[in-house]
Amino acid sequence: MPKKNLSAIVFVMAIAIPGIVSAQGGGLVKDVENLKAAMVWERMDLTLREVVESFEYRQGADGYYEGVTDADLRYEYAIVRNGGFRVLTFSSWNWTPSNEAEVKRMGWRIMTEPYLSGDSLSNLRMVRSVWLYDTHEKLDQECLKTSGHLLHLYLLAPTGADPQGIGGRGCRKEGPVWRRARLVDWVE
Incomplete structure (x- = not known):
């Protein structure tokens, strides 16, 4: 431009x-x-997992995590994925303890906006890249045992329909992550 x-x-x-x-x-x-x-994006030289692990959490009166601190909400994050610069959306995954001994904590679902995927006209489709961090998903829990890695999935994102998982790249390091200050202050 x-x-x-x-x-x-x-x-x-x-x-x-x-x-x-x-x-x-x-x-x-x-x-x-x-x-x-x-408006300039800053390269953080951190993996996506390192960014998630750097968030500081607010804990509610019941002991469950309610979200990240305002300091972490001041930024937008992005990653280069499938040849494009993709803005990331983070949503929390609240654990439900199976017993009193289980630690009360928060996991994350991280996703990109929809983008085109496919190698020919016959299989073009809209997908999102999704990463899981510390959720109940067994593959995610196995992946967390590998330093710096997150579980990557592709989510089919058809218009007006529920998203469907269609595989992914598995357990891998993703990065570097980029960030910039939000143009408008975060308001709760």
Whole structure:
């Protein structure tokens, strides 16, 4: 994309997002430059598992984890997967203890947005990459025994239908992960 078009998009975004542009501190030009800098993705040089393990959890009164701290919610994360830059969505997996001795903890499901997969016109389909971390899934638990690895799956993502698992790459290291500050503050 030509540089002048990117500036036009950034300018429109700066006007459209409330609170980004202020009349103080250098005016509109400075705010547009700050917005451009905030949109840059930073390579973390961490695997996806290292990122998940770096999250700090909030624990509820009942002893179960409720989510990550606000510090971890300040960022969006992405990974290069199947030839494309894929934004990641994290959703928690709350354990239900089978007995009192089991540790109360939180696992994760991590996924990309849908993208095209397939090697010919006859088998093109929309899929998502999905990784599991510390869930009840037996393959996930086996994978966690290997340092730095996560269980990778492909999830078929047909329009208007329930997703279906269609295999995956198994237990492997994924990374590096990229991050950038969210453009809008997180609100609970």
